[in-house]
Amino acid sequence: MGATTVVKARPARPPSPPETSAPLRTGRVPTGPGRRRRRAGMLMVAPALLHASLWIGLPVVVSVALAFTKYDVLTAPEFVGLDNFRDMLDDAVFRKSIVNTLLYTFFTVPFGMALGLLVALALHTGLKARGIFRTAVFLPQVTATVAIALVWLWIYNPGNGLLNTMLAFLGVDGPAWLASTTWALPSVILVGIWQGIGMKMLIYLAALQSLPRELYEAASVDGASRVRQFFSITLPLLKPATFFVLITSMISAFQSFDQIYILTDGGPANSTTMMTYEIYKSAFREFRVGYASAQSLVLFVLLMGFTLVNKRIMGGSRGHN
Amino acid sequence: MELNRRSVLAAIGAGTAAAALAGCGGGASSAGSADGPAEGEITLLTPIYEGADGKTLLEKKILGGFRKKYPDVKVNVDYTTYAQLNEKITTGLAGGLLPDVLMMGVGWIPPFAAKKAIAELPETLASAHDYEKRVLEPSRYDGKLYALPVVLDTRIVVYRKDHFAEAGVRKTPANWSELRAVAKQLTRDGRVGFDPFSIDLRQCWETFLFANGGELFSADGKKVLFTGARGVEALQLFKDLVKDGSADYARKTDAGAPSNVQTGKASMMMTTSALWVQVKEQNPDLIEDDKLGSFVLANRRPAMLQGGTLVTQAARSRHPAAARALVEYLATPDSILGAAEQRGSVPGLSDLDDTGYVKENQFVDLSLKNLQHAFSEGGTAAWMEIREKIKPTLEPAIVGDQSAKDAIAELGRLAEAAIGRM
Numbered sequence: 001m002g003a004t005t006v007v008k009a010r011p012a013r014p015p016s017p018p019e020t021s022a023p024l025r026t027g028r029v030p031t032g033p034g035r036r037r038r039r040a041g042m043l044m045v046a047p048a049l050l051h052a053s054l055w056i057g058l059p060v061v062v063s064v065a066l067a068f069t070k071y072d073v074l075t076a077p078e079f080v081g082l083d084n085f086r087d088m089l090d091d092a093v094f095r096k097s098i099v100n101t102l103l104y105t106f107f108t109v110p111f112g113m114a115l116g117l118l119v120a121l122a123l124h125t126g127l128k129a130r131g132i133f134r135t136a137v138f139l140p141q142v143t144a145t146v147a148i149a150l151v152w153l154w155i156y157n158p159g160n161g162l163l164n165t166m167l168a169f170l171g172v173d174g175p176a177w178l179a180s181t182t183w184a185l186p187s188v189i190l191v192g193i194w195q196g197i198g199m200k201m202l203i204y205l206a207a208l209q210s211l212p213r214e215l216y217e218a219a220s221v222d223g224a225s226r227v228r229q230f231f232s233i234t235l236p237l238l239k240p241a242t243f244f245v246l247i248t249s250m251i252s253a254f255q256s257f258d259q260i261y262i263l264t265d266g267g268p269a270n271s272t273t274m275m276t277y278e279i280y281k282s283a284f285r286e287f288r289v290g291y292a293s294a295q296s297l298v299l300f301v302l303l304m305g306f307t308l309v310n311k312r313i314m315g316g317s318r319g320h321n
Numbered sequence: 322m323e324l325n326r327r328s329v330l331a332a333i334g335a336g337t338a339a340a341a342l343a344g345c346g347g348g349a350s351s352a353g354s355a356d357g358p359a360e361g362e363i364t365l366l367t368p369i370y371e372g373a374d375g376k377t378l379l380e381k382k383i384l385g386g387f388r389k390k391y392p393d394v395k396v397n398v399d400y401t402t403y404a405q406l407n408e409k410i411t412t413g414l415a416g417g418l419l420p421d422v423l424m425m426g427v428g429w430i431p432p433f434a435a436k437k438a439i440a441e442l443p444e445t446l447a448s449a450h451d452y453e454k455r456v457l458e459p460s461r462y463d464g465k466l467y468a469l470p471v472v473l474d475t476r477i478v479v480y481r482k483d484h485f486a487e488a489g490v491r492k493t494p495a496n497w498s499e500l501r502a503v504a505k506q507l508t509r510d511g512r513v514g515f516d517p518f519s520i521d522l523r524q525c526w527e528t529f530l531f532a533n534g535g536e537l538f539s540a541d542g543k544k545v546l547f548t549g550a551r552g553v554e555a556l557q558l559f560k561d562l563v564k565d566g567s568a569d570y571a572r573k574t575d576a577g578a579p580s581n582v583q584t585g586k587a588s589m590m591m592t593t594s595a596l597w598v599q600v601k602e603q604n605p606d607l608i609e610d611d612k613l614g615s616f617v618l619a620n621r622r623p624a625m626l627q628g629g630t631l632v633t634q635a636a637r638s639r640h641p642a643a644a645r646a647l648v649e650y651l652a653t654p655d656s657i658l659g660a661a662e663q664r665g666s667v668p669g670l671s672d673l674d675d676t677g678y679v680k681e682n683q684f685v686d687l688s689l690k691n692l693q694h695a696f697s698e699g700g701t702a703a704w705m706e707i708r709e710k711i712k713p714t715l716e717p718a719i720v721g722d723q724s725a726k727d728a729i730a731e732l733g734r735l736a737e738a739a740i741g742r743m
Contacts, residue, residue, distance in 0.1 A: 070742065073414045074436035087738075092731070093713055158571060176571030181720050268570070269717040284408040286706040287432075289415075 066293035073287055084294035094295060096270050097278045098302075100185060104274060105253040108192040113245055115193065116200025117238075121230075123201070124208045134205070141198035149262035152191050153178070156263075178264050181271040188272050191259050196252065200245050207241035208234070243314045247307055254303050275299050360393035361640030363421035365647060366413070368403045369472070369630050369664060376400070378663050387650045394643040407705070414438065421638035422647045424471065427459040427628045428699020428708065431542060434462035435702035435743070440634045440641070442466045442648070450654060453689070456669035459697045460631055468631035469652035472666035475594045475688040475695065476520060476528045476626035479615045484512075484588035493616040497533075497558055500618075504567035507588035514567035516587035517559060519574040522719075523711040524626055524698065525591050529555035531624035531696040542701030543740055548733035556718055556725040563719065570719050579603050582613070591618075593628075594684040598665030615684050617691045625688065627695035629666065661685075703739040710735045 067084060069077035088094055119137055123130050140148060155162045156177035164174030177187040211234065219229050235242075257276040260266060266273030266281075275295065283292035370379040384396055399420055401409050406425070413419040419438070433439045447457055447466050460468040480493065488507050494500035504514030517525050527537065535551030538544060562568035572587075574580045580596060581587035583604050600607055607613050617623045632651045638644040650656060654672050661668040662678050667688045679685055688695075701707065711732060718728035 072436070073411055074433075074438050157575065159575075179571035179573070181722065266713065267716055269720045269722055270713050273713070281709060284411045285709045287407075287411060288706060289411075 063293045063296055066290050067297045068294075069290040071288075071290040071293075073289055077290060080290070084291045085298075087291060088294060088298065093270050093273060094275075094278050097266075097273045097275045098298075100271070100273060101254055101256075101275045103185065104189055104192060104256060105250055107189045108196060108253050108256075109246065109249045112193045112196040112249060113200055113242070116197050116245065117204050119197060119201045120204035120208055121234075123205060134201075137201050138198035140195045141202075145195070145258040146262060148195060149191070149259050152187075152259075153263060156187055179268055181269050184264055184268060184272045188259060188263055191263065192253065192256060195259070196249060200249065203241055203245050204238065207238050211237050239314065243310070246310055246314070250306055250310070251303060254299065275302075357642045358393065359391045359640075359643045359646040361643050362395040362397065363638065363640050363643045363647065364397045364399055365422045365424070366399045366401065366406075366409055366420035367424040368401050368406045368426075369424060369660060370400070371402070371664070375663050378659050382659055383651065383656045386655070387647060390650070391643065391646050394640070394646065396647060419635045419637065421635050421640060421644040422632065422651075423635060424630050424632050424651075425468065426630065427697045428704050430460060430467050430631065430633065431462045431699060431702050432705045433633070434465075434467045437636055439467050440636045440638070440644075442469070442634065442645075446649065446652075449649070450652070451671040453669050453671055453692050455627070455692050455695050459627070459629070459699065468633035469648060470669045471630045471632050471651055471657055472661045472664060473594075473627055473629035473669050473688070474664075474666050475684075475691075476524055476591060476618075476628070477594060477615050477684060477687060478589055478618050479582050479592050479596055479613060479684070480589040481582055481585065481612055482614050483612045484585075485614075488588075493614070495619055497620045501558070501561060501565065501567070504562060504589065505565050508565075508567040512585060513569050513572060513581075513587050514589065515562055516572070516574070516581045516590035517562070517568060518570050518572075518591075518719075519581055519587075520591050520593065521712065522715060523708060524628065526555055526559070526711065526715055527696075527698050528591065528618055528624060528626040529558060529620075531626065532618045532620045532622060534621035537698065538700045540700075542703075545733050545736045545740070547736075548729055552729045553725050556715060556729060559719050560721075560725055563721075583607065593665075594667050594682075594688045595665035597682045597684040613683075615687050617687070617694055623691065623694040625691050625695050627692070627697045629669070630660075701740060702743045703736070706739040706742075707736045710739070 066077060068079060068081060070080045070083070071077035123134050123137070127133065158164055158174065158176035158179065161174075161177075163177065167174040175183050177183045215233050215237075216229055219233060224232065255276050256274055257280065260272055260274050260277045261280075264272040266277050276299070279292045279295045279299065282288045282295060367379070370376060379398060384398075387394070387396065399409070403426060410419065410423065423439070425433070430439070434441075444466055446469060447460075452470070456470050456473065457466070460466055460470060478493075484507055485491075488509075490503050490506060494503045500515065507514035517529075530537070530547055530552050533551045533555050535549070535555065536546040538546055559568065563570060572581070574590075580590060580592060580599070582590045582592070582596075583600055597608075600613065617625050632648050634641070634644045634648050654668075654670055657668045657670055658673055658676060658678065660666065661673075665682065665685070667685050668676075668679065673679060674689060679689065698704075698708070714732040714735060715728050717723040718725050723731075
């Protein structure tokens with residue numbers, strides 16, 4: 001059968017970098033034109049390097065240093081070694097926030113990605129008024145989370161909210177979504193999924209539009225069904241985009257803060273508190289900046305670990321351009 | 322020492338970190354002298370004077386009068402809310418931009434005074450006006466005066482007289498067993514007998530702790546006193562009310578919406594004295610028809626939580642004389658009355674007891690008559706950290722995930738650790 005002859009498309013390797021006349025990392029000091037090129041290169045990179053050192057490097061270094069201090073903003077930092085990390089082991093609420101963050105990420109990222117891809121596929125067709133649909137799907141991404149959260153607060157209102165009104169119409173007595181320890185986290189996750197679909201859709205849509213048509217034409221000639229084409233051509237070729245969406249979504253999920261701040265304040269009974277929210281509370285409400293820095297370091301290490309694991313599993317962003 | 326790229330980078334890194342850490346030190350400094358002429362440009366950070374009315378009151382009426390008295394002082398106002406006040410102060414301290422004059426909550430003075438972030442005020446200011454005896458207590462730290470009270474916000478119980486009559490309840494509960502029984506009696510379809518949860522859980526539990534004869538901390542603020550039976554019983558009562566079905570943690574009043582006692586969803590509720598002004602605006606019929614009553618919570622003793630807003634001066638103000646002048650001006654009877662009327666708060670000056678506002682506002686009147694039963698939160702230099710731990714630590718007990726005893730023990734452990742870090 002023709003369909004069985006379709007070979008799974010493999011992401012193309014990126015082209016090798018062009019050979020340079022003066023190798024930069026040989027250990028030898030370049031001379032002549034090579035030296036001038038290197039100097040010019042350094043000069044061109046210098047503003048960006050300075051900017052990154054000042055606005056990214058310095059805060060990171062200070063944050064890491066503060067993680068080993070007791071610092072309350074009011075008095076000078078005092079070195080306390082690993083005390084902040086030891087405190088963290090005893091901090092049941094922070095441990096809970098790690099679990100909540102992982103749960104939030106576990107549900108919002110894959111579900112959001114699947115929905116984002118589905119929407120992108122739907123909008124990649126010759127659908128009429130697809131511009132309007134694309135805008136509508138992307139709108140939550142560019143709307144202030146505060147405004148979105150306020151709308152969802154009304155939707156989840158146990159008394160006269162949209163959700164419970166609809167459930168009441170069906171004869172179901174809806175719970176107090178954001179005040180219930182059972183329902184608060186799923187409710188927040190739903191908002192997270194809904195809000196993130198737009199960006200995921202946009203990236204997938206851009207990737208879909210750049211896929212080579214020839215492969216699909218060849219597959220059609222071989223008699224491959226649309227489903228087979230999707231699994232054998234589209235999905236493999238979308239691997240770099242998927243890796244990008246996965247990493248950015250994961251980072252975004254790990255850093256989710258504003259919807260928690262407005263929707264639940266981390267409650268009820270810490271059932272929706274997240275790592276970033278605890279970091280914020282430690283720093284700005286409890287004046288424990290050293291402890292907050294230590295918590296941030298843990299968040300950073302967790303994120304870095306997950307990113308590396310994902311990179312290993314998915315082979316990074318190498319693939320079709 | 323060999324000078325290579327790695328050693329240079331290491332030196333730069335270490336130097337940067339050291340410089341940053343040194344720069345981060347807010348620096349404890351003593352209060353600047355307030356002698357000399359009041360002049361210069363100063364900033365006021367305030368969580369009150371909310372909304373357009375509040376802004377008009379502050380900028381036109383109060384600061385208008387201040388400008389007439391001190392024409393060489395320019396006041397810039399930085400408005401915020403109590404929810405964001407901490408952030409504003411933290412970022413102000415970290416950036417060296419702490420406003421010259423700050424308005425803070427009750428309980429906030431010891432932490433900031435202990436770290437020398439706010440300036441000590443002369444004791445003469447304590448007797449400049451006829452303050453109610455208890456009112457100045459939250460303004461002191463280590464026996465010294467650091468702030469002046471602007472308004473008080475008390476926590477009292479407000480109830481629906483019509484619901485009481487309907488259920489045949491003739492008198493307000495005098496202790497917790499009566500409260501529990503009455504709450505049960507008042508609970509009907511779609512309405513709870515008692516709503517203690519529509520105010521902040523921290524302040525609610527504290528009111529019950531005080532009414533049960535308990536205390537938060539020792540007088541020196543170094544020992545936790547709430548971990549005994551008094552604190553546990555206060556939390557257990559909430560659990561019992563929820564178990565009875567006469568209170569529901571999930572049915573709190575929505576922010577900005579009419580309160581549960583106004584809508585009739587609760588027959589009694591813990592609230593602040595400011596509710597009177599809200600009812601007057603939203604449901605004047607409840608006042609006209611005399612459907613609302615109020616009482617002070619009691620068990621082993623009557624207790625009313627005394628919160629409020631105090632005005633203080635930053636220790637490192639560049640214009641201390643101007644800042645001091647503003648602190649004093651914001652605590653004059655005229656300024657206090659204006660702020661109290663706008664928020665529905667309690668003015669803490671005996672001079673204002675006979676004003677039309679106090680006489681007309683029944684909740685304010687009740688609060689003033691019971692100031693001898695007022696207790697305040699705070700009392701330790703570690704309060705800013707501890708206050709944030711109370712709600713998230715007690716909440717699991719109320720929703721049934723933990724026993725009252727375990728929750729209080731956990732809170733005690735956290736509070737002791739916070740005090741230990743001071």
